[in-house]
Amino acid sequence: MKKWRLDFRLWHWINAFVILGLLSTVFLRKTFLSWRTNSELLVQKLSEINIDITSKQATVLAKAIRAPMWEWHIILGYALAALAVWRILLFFTQSGKENYINFKEQTLHYKMVKIGYLIFYAIIAFMSISGLLMVFHEELGLIEETVKSLKELHELVYNGVLIFVPLHLLGVIAAEQKEDRGIISDMINGGKK
Numbered sequence: 422m423k424k425w426r427l428d429f430r431l432w433h434w435i436n437a438f439v440i441l442g443l444l445s446t447v448f449l450r451k452t453f454l455s456w457r458t459n460s461e462l463l464v465q466k467l468s469e470i471n472i473d474i475t476s477k478q479a480t481v482l483a484k485a486i487r488a489p490m491w492e493w494h495i496i497l498g499y500a501l502a503a504l505a506v507w508r509i510l511l512f513f514t515q516s517g518k519e520n521y522i523n524f525k526e527q528t529l530h531y532k533m534v535k536i537g538y539l540i541f542y543a544i545i546a547f548m549s550i551s552g553l554l555m556v557f558h559e560e561l562g563l564i565e566e567t568v569k570s571l572k573e574l575h576e577l578v579y580n581g582v583l584i585f586v587p588l589h590l591l592g593v594i595a596a597e598q599k600e601d602r603g604i605i606s607d608m609i610n611g612g613k614k
Contacts, residue, residue, distance in 0.1 A: 424607055424611060424612035424613060424614050425607060425608060425611050426514060426515070427611065428511065428514070429511055429514070430608055430609070432504065432507050432508060433608055434608075435500075435504060436504045436508070439497050439500045439501050439504060440582065440586065441586075442493070442497045443494060443497045443498065443501065443582075444582070444583075444586065446490050446493055446497070447494075447579065449487070449490050450487065450490065450491075454486065454487035455483075456480055456484045457483075459479075459482075459483035459486060459487075460476060460479035460480040460483040461476075461479070463479040463482055463483060464476060464479045467479075495552075495556055498549065498552040498553070498556070499553075501545065501548065501549050501552075502549035502550075502552070502553055504545075505545050505549045508542060508545075521535060534592065537585070537588070540581070541581070541582075541589075544578055544581040544582060544585070545582075547574075547578050548575065548579065548582070551575040554571055555571050555575065558571075593605060
C-alpha cells in the first residue's frame with residue numbers, strides 16, 4: 422500500500438508550482454518590474470532621445486509594462502484558492518490524514534513540523550480569501566479603505582510564505598539525510614507504508 426496517494430502527491434507538486442509562480446510574480450514586482458524604478462528609467466531614457474514625459478505619464482507606462490505579470494498573479498491566485506479547497510478535501514482521505522495520525526505519540530520535532538504545516542495551510546487559506554476579496558471588491562461592494570487594509574494584510578501575511586518555503590526545503594533536505602531517507606522519492610512515487 423502506498424504511503425501517499427496519487428491525488429495527494431499531485432496536489433503537493435501542483436501547489437509547489439503555483440506557490441513558486443506566485444513568489445516569482447512578487448519578486449518581479451519588487452525588482453525588475455518595479456513601477457517606481459522603471460518610471461524613473463523611462464523618464465531618463467526618453468529624455469536622452471528628446472522625448473519628454475512627466476513622471477505621472479512614466480508611471481502609467483511602467484504599470485502597463487507589468488500588467489501582464491499581475492494577470493498571471495491573479496490566475497495563479499485562483500489556482501491557489503482551488504488548491505486550498507482541494508487540500509481541505511484531501512484531509513478527509515487516509516493519505517491526507519497520514520501526517521496527523523498518532524500525533525500525541527510523536528516527538529516534539531514531528532509535532533512542531535505538523536503544526537507548522539497547519540499554520541502554512543491557514544496562511545494559504547487567508548492569502549486565497551484576501552486575494553479573491555481584492556479581485557472581486559467591486560462586485561462585493563467593498564470600499565477602497567477596506568481593499569487597502571486587505572492589501573496591507575495580504576502583503577504582511579505573505580511573509581509567512583517567505584518563511585515557510587525555505588524552511589520546508591531545508592527541512593526536506595535535512596530529513597532526506599537523516600531519519601526520512603527517500604522522503605522526496607516517496608512524494609514522487611508514493612512510497613510504501
